[in-house]
Amino acid sequence: MPRVKKSEATRKRLLARALVLFQKKGVEQTTMRDIAKAAGLSLGAAYYYFPSKDALVFSFYEDNQRDMEELAASATGTLRERLGVLFHGKLESIRPHRKMLAAIVQRLVDPGDPLSAFSQQSRQVRERAIAVIAATLDIADDLRPLAAHALWLLMLALMLVYINDDSPGEKRTHGLVDDALDMAVPMLPLLATPMGHALVERVTSALARADITLT
Amino acid sequence: MPRVKKSEATRKRLLARALVLFQKKGVEQTTMRDIAKAAGLSLGAAYYYFPSKDALVFSFYEDNQRDMEELAASATGTLRERLGVLFHGKLESIRPHRKMLAAIVQRLVDPGDPLSAFSQQSRQVRERAIAVIAATLDIADDLRPLAAHALWLLMLALMLVYINDDSPGEKRTHGLVDDALDMAVPMLPLLATPMGHALVERVTSALARADITLT
DNA sequence: GCTAGTTTTTGAACGTGTTCAATTACCGCG
DNA sequence: CGCGGTAATTGAACACGTTCAAAAACTAGC
Structure with missing residues (x-):
């Protein structure tokens, strides 16, 4: 061999x-x-x-992210349905490994040193996760980055809830997924209104002034 | 002695x-x-x-939280001005110790084991921080918990940005504080409309169904 | 002042993540 | 097939967070 x-x-x-x-x-x-x-x-x-124990944990998450990309590519239906497939599928895929989630989430939100390879790796995986959500959204290009980032933060929050969910089949978290998406998705068309555009522009430029670019 | x-x-x-x-x-x-x-x-x-190295880090943050409570008690002016005092003051108070922020934020968002003393301590400090914000908000009682939690999450995000801010006087983050508050505060009265109340009720009950209570 | 009880202090030791020099195994080339 | 170079493997050792039994220090009561 x-x-x-x-x-x-x-x-x-x-x-x-x-x-x-x-x-x-x-x-x-x-x-x-x-x-x-x-x-x-x-x-x-x-x-x-x-290189480290943490790298083992994160390697699993990188592989999991790849699975999510395939899942997203094969999802069909309305936007709400596709997002549902993505969010529920994410939780299901991670279910046997929930004990690792705390470590993963902490790594994903770690500000770290922007120059370190460690942080760059986290950022890369984060960006890929956000890109999957962005590709699922069928909204105007200028609205997509902010909406994708917001939904990604929602995903993180849901993962945090999932960790300690001891209800049968984790139905509490899955129920929260549905509730959250049922609230969020109807708001997306509101972003396409002049007022929505103005809000997005305002948020985006505030972030830009602080050197934060949503790609 | x-x-x-x-x-x-x-x-x-x-x-x-x-x-x-x-x-x-x-x-x-x-x-x-x-x-x-x-x-x-x-x-x-x-x-x-x-009991641990982490406890030293967190002890500092508990003391800092106490300072914030005093600062909030002495702040005057409009709601926007009071929140500004609180948010800018928080960043200023922590400035010499920014290197500790990553560890602190991670501790604050750690889902941990709900039964552990460790987690209960974090939760206590988190709740006190949220209570300070809530006491600053002069809005209807039923709207206050959700708004306070949202503003607290904003504070966390700002702390994460602050960690790597190398602009003079960290003016990037302070600028972002002002931009964010300038956007958020005018939204609070909108929460008091029938539509706002309905939204808050909807979010709160979704959280309640997932066993998450905002106090 | 003495004693018992409690608090404070010590430093050796442990477990764990990590490192690294040395050795072994493998592969390709002549 | 032999050799050189490189990759894979090893296990001792290190640093650090943490623990804990023993000793020292202190206080209050008699």
Whole structure:
């Protein structure tokens, strides 16, 4: 087996074992030593493949984001229906790994140092998540960035609620998804009114003055 | 010196030394060993007074929250002016300790385990911060919880922006404070219209169905 | 002043994330 | 097939947050 393939297989095995342990014991209670052992590697080898424990957690989320992109691409129906598919699907996809969400959300909102590779990676995944939402929105181009960012923040908030949702089938959070989308989606056409445009322009320029650009 | 006074003085000295070091080196680069040494104590003694490094960080924020309560009590003028005093004052008060903000914000949004003392402490501080904003708002009782929570989320977002603001006098973030309040405050009276009341009722009941109560 | 009880202090030790020099294994080329 | 170069692997060691048993210090009551 050529090296590239073997190393890729090893990396995948490591991640897979980590996910099983994170699911079983939680991220904090799972040690890198546990993970290396479960993958049949030494501790140092685990660090050869992933620079940190946090990188393992985040790698899962990057993969999950890819799944969301496919899900969004295949969703059909009204905007409300497509957003519903996306939001509910996101929660379902993450369900077995809810214990990792706290760590993930914290990473996503971490202001970090803008120059660090660490932060740039987070930003990249964040931007891709926002791009998926933006691609789902069929509204005017100038309105889309702000609306997509707002919906992404809603998604984050919902994930935070999901973490501690112990209702059967997490129906509380899923119900909140529906309620929130039922409120948010009818507001989107209001953004296309002159007043809506003015509001968006005002928010966007305030952010721009603070050097914050929504792409 | 009676014990209570001496131990209180020791605790204060420890916190003061920690804050100096956090300011100089950042929270992560500052070790508990550094802090203990700077306070003239052993490492174990430092842990006698504060249960964790994080607790030191958070203790500062609790004290800062108390200062905000006094500031809010003394603010006068229009609602916009009072909120401005509160928001700008918050940023100014935290300015020398911006390096600590990332850790603080993460703690404030951490979903944690609802049963843990750790989470309950965070929630308490969060609720006090929200209560200060609520006390500043002169609007109908049924509208106040939601508006206060929204403004508190705005404050959090502004703190995240503040962390990486390298403009002179952090004028970018302060400018954003003014822009944001200039947009938000005129919306508050709109909440008192029948349509506003209906919206607030709808949001509040959606949250209630998800077991989230805004107090 | 002595004693018992409590608080404060200490420093060795532990567990965990991480690092890194050395070794082993692998691959491609001549 | 042998060799050089590179990738993968190892395990000891380090730093840091945290813990805890033992010792020291202090206070109040007799």
